[in-house]
Amino acid sequence: MATTYFTEDHEWLRVEGDTVTVGITDYAQEQLGDLVFVELPEVGKAFSKGDAAVVVESVKAASDVYAPVDGEVTSVNEALTSDPALVNSSATGEGWLWTMKLSNPSQLEGLLDEAGYQALIG
Amino acid sequence: MADTGSGDLLKLPLNELHEAAKARFGGFAGWNMPITYPLGVLKEHLHTREKAGLFDISHMKLIEVSGGEAAKALARACPFDPEALALGQSKYTFLLNEKAGISDDVIVTRVAETRFIVVANAGNAAADVAHLSAVAAEFNCVVDPLDRVLFALQGPAAEAALTEAGLDLSHLTFMQGVEPKTGWFATRSGYTGEDGFEIAMPIPEAREFADKLLANENVAWVGLAARDSLRLEAGLCLHGNDITPDTNPVEAGLMWAIAKPLRETGTFIGADALRAAISQGAARKRVGLKPEGRAPVRDGTPLIDADGKTVGEVTSGGFGPSVGHPVAMGYVDTEPAQPATEVFAEVRGNRVRLAVHPLPFTPHRYRKG
CATH class of the missing domain: 3.30.70.1400 (Aminomethyltransferase beta-barrel domains)
Incomplete structure (x- = not known):
């Protein structure tokens, strides 16, 4: 059973066991506008919470997506290389960014749930 | 672009119309400007090239x-x-x-x-x-x-849309202008590389005219984001980025705009300095740049040669929706050798190759006489 969390930086995390899938929220993709490039990390790379993990580029500007928790990258969404617009059309589905192996489950406690995130974006 | 961020931004006379059109706003040159509309920058850009984009550029004077x-x-x-x-x-x-x-x-x-x-x-x-x-x-x-609303209507359907809205400017060719009514001023020009018009009018008459234009299914609002990607594909300079008070027309590659006799005998402000710049030759030249791959290379990024030596700088960089790849403009040193045909940039630790590319990236489609 997967649990979904959110960050104040407008990322979502879907946690199944010790595997975390990370993406940006629909609100975030709307703010960014049409994406034209997504720079994905290498599989195996270890991130600490707060590290810049992915760069999403809109027509106008580049923005960082931060690692929401500590962990090692286990896969990346290769489909975004040829079709970055998947993040716009399906931010919480086909537009996922990467998966990672959760190394510190206690970090999940500080994250928002759906209701908390909705309250944040108003 | 010179984003001014938040603070006391000036509002366009038709600000409420853009709010009603659900524009996303941002600061530019002291103005609260529509950056994108719900269509989104990519579709707004393509719509302009295919049909007609309507821009409110009343921030211009x-x-x-x-x-x-x-x-x-x-x-x-x-x-x-x-x-x-x-x-x-x-x-x-x-x-x-x-x-x-x-x-x-x-x-x-x-x-x-x-x-x-x-x-x-x-x-x-x-x-x-x-x-x-x-x-x-x-x-x-x-x-x-003058206090006016200034619209740009750009794209292959612009002429017909204007005529349908009651303003027939089909007799104009590129870089001609008229005053069609009292307080109105229109030219066949623009900032997209497409055929199109810029139309200024008294503020009280603008709302009705916008409504007439937008009643045409070929006309859609286009924001500042697509205005920037359109002009960059068209190889047109953005003042403050590609040309500045520290850039002269020789290095900017804009001498075509200054007639030959004037270069020699003109008494305009800066004439002597321009003559000196011509005789010295430009130490750097503005060029088009095509980054390899899909990652845009943004303005302010240094350009380096194969040995890592700085040889220039990107002054505008983004993605070209019509050409389908990143596009950029910048300055490349011309000394001691000829201008390079390829340069490099460091983008987040990766070395990206940029080919010096002829401008414009998309052919101009002006209505010449």
């Missing part, structure tokens, strides 16, 4: 220069010959400083024998008015900033 010596004053302020400009003809030119740096790039149209309209960039408008007024003080003429 119309400045009227009129009087018996208006042409003489403009000949002093700008490197062109206003006396030689035919009635109804427009000219792309500059306000140069004493060092021949580009204080602004403007379009000047002769609307009457002794009356000209200058269209200036928003960020430079106040300085331009002050500068032109100071120049005009030595001549028999007056400088009047």
Whole structure:
């Protein structure tokens, strides 16, 4: 059973066991506008919470997506290389960014749930 | 682009109309501007190339220069010959400083024998008015900033859409202008590389005219984000990025805008410095750049050669929705060797190759006479 969390930086995390899938929220993709490039990390790379993990580029500007928790990258969404617009059309589905192996489950406690995130974006 | 961020931003006269159209706003040159509409920057860009994009560019300033010596004053302020400009003809030119740096790039149209309209960039408008007024003080003429709404309607369907809205400007060719009604001013020009028009009108008449244009299914609002990607694909300079008071027309590759005889004998402000710049040759040149791969290379990124030595800088960079790849413009050193045909940039630790690419990236489709 997967649990979904959110960050104040407008990322979502879907946690199944010790595997975390990370993406940006629909609100975030709307703010960014049409994406034209997504720079994905290498599989195996270890991130600490707060590290810049992915760069999403809109027509106008580049923005960082931060690692929401500590962990090692286990896969990346290769489909975004040829079709970055998947993040716009399906931010919480086909537009996922990467998966990672959760190394510190206690970090999940500080994250928002759906209701908390909705309250944040108003 | 010079984002000003939050703070006290000026509002466009039709601000409420853009709010109703659900525009996303951002600060530019002191103005709260529509950046994108719900269509989104990619579709807005493509819509302009395929049909007709409507831009509210009322942040730009119309400045009227009129009087018996208006042409003489403009000949002093700008490197062109206003006396030689035919009635109804427009000219792309500059306000140069004493060092021949580009204080602004403007379009000047002769609307009457002794009356000209200058269209200036928003960020430079106040300085331009002050500068032109100071120049005009030595001549028999007056400088009047005009309060107008200024629309651009750009794209292959622009002419027909204007005619349907009751403004037939089909007789104009590229870089011609008229005053179709009292207080109105229109030119066949633009900032997208497409055929199109810029139409200024008194503020109280603008809402109704916008509604008429938007009633046409070929016309859609287009924001500042797509205006920037369109002009970059078209190889057109953004003042403040690609040309600045520290850039002269020689290195900017804009000498086509200054007639040969004037380069030699002109007495405009900056003429001597321009002659010196011509005889010395440019130490750097503005070029188009095509980054390899899909990652845009943004303005301010240094350009390096294969050995890692800095040889220039990107001044505009983004993604070209019509060409389907990243596009950029920048300056590349011309000394000691010829301009490079390829350069590199470091983007987040990765070395990206950029090919020097002819401008424009997308062919201009102006309606020439």
